[in-house]
Amino acid sequence: MAAQIVAVVIFIAMFVLIVLDEIQREFITLGCGLLTLVLVFGVCMRNMDAVWETLNLRSIFTMEFWRTVGTAEESTSGINWATIIFIAGMMVMVEGMARVGFFRWLCMRLAKLVHYKTIPIFISFMCMSFVLAMFIDSITVILFLAAVTVELAKLLKFNPVPMIISEVFCANLGGSATMCGDPPNIIIGTSFGYAFGDFVTNTGLIAFISLLFVIVYFYFAYRKDLATDAGKQIDLSKMPEPRSAITDKKGFIISTIIFICAIVLLVTHASTGLTVAFIGLFIAVVTLLTSGRHALRLLRKVDYKTLLFFIGLFVVVGGLEQTGILEIVAGAIEKISHGNSRLMIAIIIWVSAIASAFIDNIPFAATMIPVVRTLAESTPGMSLSTLAWALAMGTDIGGSATPIGASANVVGTSVAAKAGHPIEWGEYCKKAVPATVLVLLISTVLIFVRYL
Amino acid sequence: MEKQMIIAIGREYGSGGHEIGQKLAEKLQINFYDRNVLDRAAEERAVDASKLRKYEDKPRNLLLSRTVRGFSNSPEENVAHMEFDFLKGKAESGESFVIVGRCGEDILKEYEGLISIFILADMNQKIERIKQVRDLSDLGAESAIYRHDKKRKAYHNYYCQTKWGDSRTYDLTVNASRLGIDGTVEMLAEYIRFRMK
Numbered sequence: 001m002a003a004q005i006v007a008v009v010i011f012i013a014m015f016v017l018i019v020l021d022e023i024q025r026e027f028i029t030l031g032c033g034l035l036t037l038v039l040v041f042g043v044c045m046r047n048m049d050a051v052w053e054t055l056n057l058r059s060i061f062t063m064e065f066w067r068t069v070g071t072a073e074e075s076t077s078g079i080n081w082a083t084i085i086f087i088a089g090m091m092v093m094v095e096g097m098a099r100v101g102f103f104r105w106l107c108m109r110l111a112k113l114v115h116y117k118t119i120p121i122f123i124s125f126m127c128m129s130f131v132l133a134m135f136i137d138s139i140t141v142i143l144f145l146a147a148v149t150v151e152l153a154k155l156l157k158f159n160p161v162p163m164i165i166s167e168v169f170c171a172n173l174g175g176s177a178t179m180c181g182d183p184p185n186i187i188i189g190t191s192f193g194y195a196f197g198d199f200v201t202n203t204g205l206i207a208f209i210s211l212l213f214v215i216v217y218f219y220f221a222y223r224k225d226l227a228t229d230a231g232k233q234i235d236l237s238k239m240p241e242p243r244s245a246i247t248d249k250k251g252f253i254i255s256t257i258i259f260i261c262a263i264v265l266l267v268t269h270a271s272t273g274l275t276v277a278f279i280g281l282f283i284a285v286v287t288l289l290t291s292g293r294h295a296l297r298l299l300r301k302v303d304y305k306t307l308l309f310f311i312g313l314f315v316v317v318g319g320l321e322q323t324g325i326l327e328i329v330a331g332a333i334e335k336i337s338h339g340n341s342r343l344m345i346a347i348i349i350w351v352s353a354i355a356s357a358f359i360d361n362i363p364f365a366a367t368m369i370p371v372v373r374t375l376a377e378s379t380p381g382m383s384l385s386t387l388a389w390a391l392a393m394g395t396d397i398g399g400s401a402t403p404i405g406a407s408a409n410v411v412g413t414s415v416a417a418k419a420g421h422p423i424e425w426g427e428y429c430k431k432a433v434p435a436t437v438l439v440l441l442i443s444t445v446l447i448f449v450r451y452l
Numbered sequence: 453m454e455k456q457m458i459i460a461i462g463r464e465y466g467s468g469g470h471e472i473g474q475k476l477a478e479k480l481q482i483n484f485y486d487r488n489v490l491d492r493a494a495e496e497r498a499v500d501a502s503k504l505r506k507y508e509d510k511p512r513n514l515l516l517s518r519t520v521r522g523f524s525n526s527p528e529e530n531v532a533h534m535e536f537d538f539l540k541g542k543a544e545s546g547e548s549f550v551i552v553g554r555c556g557e558d559i560l561k562e563y564e565g566l567i568s569i570f571i572l573a574d575m576n577q578k579i580e581r582i583k584q585v586r587d588l589s590d591l592g593a594e595s596a597i598y599r600h601d602k603k604r605k606a607y608h609n610y611y612c613q614t615k616w617g618d619s620r621t622y623d624l625t626v627n628a629s630r631l632g633i634d635g636t637v638e639m640l641a642e643y644i645r646f647r648m649k
Contacts, residue, residue, distance in 0.1 A: 020514050139521060154498060303521060403525050404518040414523035414530065420499030422507060422527030425516060 003044035007319040010035050011367075014316055018360060026305045029312025029363075036319035045322070054078035054318035066278040079314040080366075082190040082277040084307055087137075087183065089280025093258060094140045095298045096287040100252040102259075103144035104245035106132075111152055112242055118158050118226050122166065123215060125149065129167040130211055133174030134181050134204075135263055138408035141171050146415035154419075155238060161421050162222035165428060168412040169400050169435055173214060175408075176396035177207035179276070180266055183310075184365030184395040186276065188388050191369045195270035202389045203396075206446050210439040217438060221431050254290045258283060310362070317366045326367065330374035341382055341452050344375065346444060348390040353398025353440050357405045361395040368395075386451040393443040401436040403428045455648055456565035457482065457548045460556030462608070462616065465600035466578030466593070468633045469571035470552050475637045477550040480644065485539070486552040493534040507531040509553070509603065511610030532611055553604070557622055558612035567647055569640060570622040574629040623647075 014032040018025050041050040052058070056078035059065050065082065097103065110128055114120035125145060132141045146164050153160035175182030179189040179199040189199060246252045265272070265279045274282075288295040320326050337343035348368075355364050368391050376384035399406030403413045403425060413423045459476060463469020470486060477484035485492075490508055494501035504527075512526035524530065536559045539551060543563050551560075557568030573581075575594070582593035601617075608616035619625045624643060628636045 021517070021519055022514070143523075306521075404516065407520045410518045410520040410525045411523045413525035414520075417525065417527055417530035418534075420494055420497035420504065420534070422504065422530060423525075424527065 003040050004323045004325055006044055007036065007040045007323045007325055010040070011316055011320055011325075014313075015359060015363070018363070024305065026308040026312065029309050029316060031312070033312035033315030036316050040319045040323060047322075050318075050322045054315055054322065056081060056314075064275075066275055067273045068275060078318040079311055080187055080190055082275060083183070083186045084310050086180070086186060086190075086276040086280035087310070088302060088307055089282070089284035090137065090180065090262075091302045092284035092298055093255075093262060093287045094136055095301045096251075096291055096294075097255045097259060098140065098144070099247065099291075099294060099298065100255050101245040101247045102252060102255055103132075103140070104148060105242050105252070107145055107148035108240060108242035108245050111148070112239070116152070116156060116236060116239055118156060119219075119223070121152065122163050122222070122226055123219065125163060126166050126170040126215055126218065127211075129170040130174035130177075130207075133171040133408075134178045135259075135266070138171040138175050138182065138406070139411050141174075142168055142408040142412045143415065145171075146412045150415060150419040150421075151240070159225055159421070160419070161416055161423055161427070162218075162225045162431075164412045164416050165423070165431055166218040166222065168406075168408050169214065169218070169432060170211065171408045171412075172396060172400040172406050173207050173211055173439065176393055177204040178266075182392075182396045183362045185392050187362070187365050187369060188392050190276060192373075192384060192388050194385070194388065196266045197270050198385070199392070200267075202385070203392050206389075206393060206443050209446065210442045213438055213442060214435055217435055218431070221434075251291070251294075255287075258287055258290070261286070313363050313366055317363070317370075320367065321370045326370040327374050330371045330378070333371065333375060334378060339379055341379070341386075342448060344379065344382065345386065345390045345447055345452070348372070348387055349394040349440060349444055349447070352391055352394025353401070353436070356395045356398030357401040357436070361399045361406060365391065365395045383451065386447065389451075390443075390447055393440070393447075397436055397439045397443065400439075401429065401433050454548070456543075456546050456563070457644065457648055458543055458556070458560055458563055458566045459550040459644065460560060460566060460568045461550065461552045461571060462557060462569070462604075462622065463552065463571040464573060464578065464617070465597045465604070466582040467571045467573035468581060468628050468636075471633055472571055472628065472636055472640070473550045473552040475633070476640055476644075479637060479641050480548070480550070483542075483547065483549040484552075485542075485549055485554075489535045489538055489551070489554055490531070493538040496538070497534075504531050504534075508535075509607045511606050532607075536611075555608055555612050558608075558614050565648075567644055568622040568624070570617060570619070570625045571628050571636070572617070572625065573627060577629045 010032050014028055017023055017028045037051055041047055060081050110124050111121050114124050129141055129145055145167050149160045149163045149167065176185065177200065179185050179194065179196045185199060188194070262279065262283045265274060269276065269279060288298060291298055333344065333347055337347060352364065352368065372387045372391055373384065376382050376387055399409065403409050403423060413428065416423050457480070461469055461473045474484055490504055491501045494504055507527040508531055510528040512524065512529040517524060517526035517529070535554050539554060539556060539560060542549060543560050560566050578597055579590055579593045582588060582596055583590070586596065588596060605616040614621035626636055631639055
């Protein structure tokens with residue numbers, strides 16, 4: 001009982017401190033993780049096995065961690081090293097691509113392709129945001145897309161805010177389509193042993209259908225704001241040449257090849273048996289080897305803070321799991337839904353979405369993994385995968401509703417604000433909340449129709 | 453080349469610090485920056501400064517904003533940094549100027565030519581001054597002083613490592629009620645001349 005209370009207090013304190021944003025979040029999770037190890041496992045439980053299970057270091061030294069036959073499931077409790085290694089690897093690759101100007105080139109190329117016309121740029125940037133976010137972290141996607149949007153807005157004299165809000169929304173939606181698109185999906189995928197293809201054919205399908213509705217919605221929501229100067233003649237000679245974005249031609253070609261290889265490896269990882277941890281490490285090593293003298297710079301640019309944040313977070317959630325708190329939460333959901341599958345799915349999607357709209361969706365998803373597992377085991381006829389897709393859509397999409405719901409939203413609105421276009425909550429939510437509700441409704445209906 | 457001088461003035465509401473800054477700039481024949489910092493920063497970005505004005509001089513809202521990889525989506529924080537960047541740019545260019553507020557004494561502390569001053573005044577004189585300028589009652593003026601000073605303190609203490617109004621933050625802390633506006637300007641000009649030797 002004492003262990004449970006301490007674990008919950010640490011967990012709540014961690015969330016409050018993350019929300020307050022006064023202390024760097026990696027220090028918060030690492031500090032709370034340390035408290036979990038010492039106070040919960042050491043002082044209250046006196047259980048060294050729980051410490052080792054949560055640290056989960058042994059798993060890295062097993063063959064299954066790197067290559068598996070059949071489903072590649074991470075151990076149930078503690079630090080999800082596969083997620084951390086994969087994210088680190090992708091960070092190295094993305095830094096390599098950014099260094100050579102890949103993303104800026106892509107944005108400029110697309111804008112040129114549509115002859116710098118505002119509405120076509122608006123729609124094509126939404127699609128590009130969706131597609132890129134399927135494979136690359138949404139922060140990077142938005143960082144470049146929003147910067148180019150601001151630049152084009154200045155040249156073409158349109159308001160960049162509608163475009164940035166739409167791009168951010170589509171980046172979050174694209175992230176929900178694949179296993180590697182959004183951190184909650186990587187956590188869900190590695191924890192439950194799902195492959196890239198499993199996500200594409202399930203959450204991916206929902207995301208693609210939703211994208212069509214979202215494009216139509218944003219078009220009607222913003223067409224007046226974007227059409228202001230549409231009739232104006234544009235001096236195309238003043239537009240930046242896409243080629244000028246490339247800083248290193250040879251590096252650009254190599255980065256593009258590595259990116260394509262990463263996609264191929266991810267798409268085929270179920271048949272090759274290579275785990276996401278292996279793919280992440282492989283991609284990072286290849287990127288570093290081909291970067292020559294820039295390798296050290298790339299390594300320095302990796303966002304270690306986020307990786308440390310993940311490590312601490314998994315330990316705190318491990319504390320809740322080891323003390324049985326998450327089983328109690330699962331029991332409560334089961335009780336509220338009276339074992340009704342539809343109600344249970346609806347609760348998972350909508351509660352995850354509402355929570356993710358205000359708090360970081362990564363700790364939420366990590367916390368819900370054991371809850372969902374317990375629910376699937378204890379509810380007759382309830383498939384784990386159905387709950388997993390509901391959790392993925394809820395956490396990935398819910399974050400789109402507010403400016404602080406997901407990292408991409410923060411970065412997108414920050415880029416806009418730095419350029420002199422601050423986006424208030426009201427302005428953001430007015431358009432993003434209906435779009436979020438729309439996608440959540442589509443997700444709920446599709447999950448009901450397809451799986452129940 | 454003339455030595456660069458950056459006069460950063462912090463002030464209590466109603467103390468006459470703004471007017472002192474203005475007169476000092478005239479006397480020293482250097483540029484004067486106050487609210488116009490935001491106009492200039494907005495101009496550089498080709499946006500309307502009036503849309504940014506409401507976020508000026510405010511700390512970020514802790515519950516409604518987040519920071520990701522150094523990117524904050526707080527309009528208040530972004531507007532503050534727009535102003536800081538503008539001032540740093542001016543300082544970097546070697547320009548001499550007077551800056552009122554905007555955390556000048558803290559964000560420009562690396563510049564050798566910085567002279568930081570905090571202007572305060574007796575409460576009764578501050579009330580009289582505010583009553584004249586804003587057509588308020590005694591009580592209204594007093595509450596406006598508390599409100600504005602509280603806001604300035606929160607803004608300063610959020611963005612700076614030093615404390616607003618604390619004598620350790622500034623080179624000089626002056627009560628403008630003793631010498632009056634013009635007398636204080638004279639005294640400060642003399643002090644600045646000494647410092648610039």
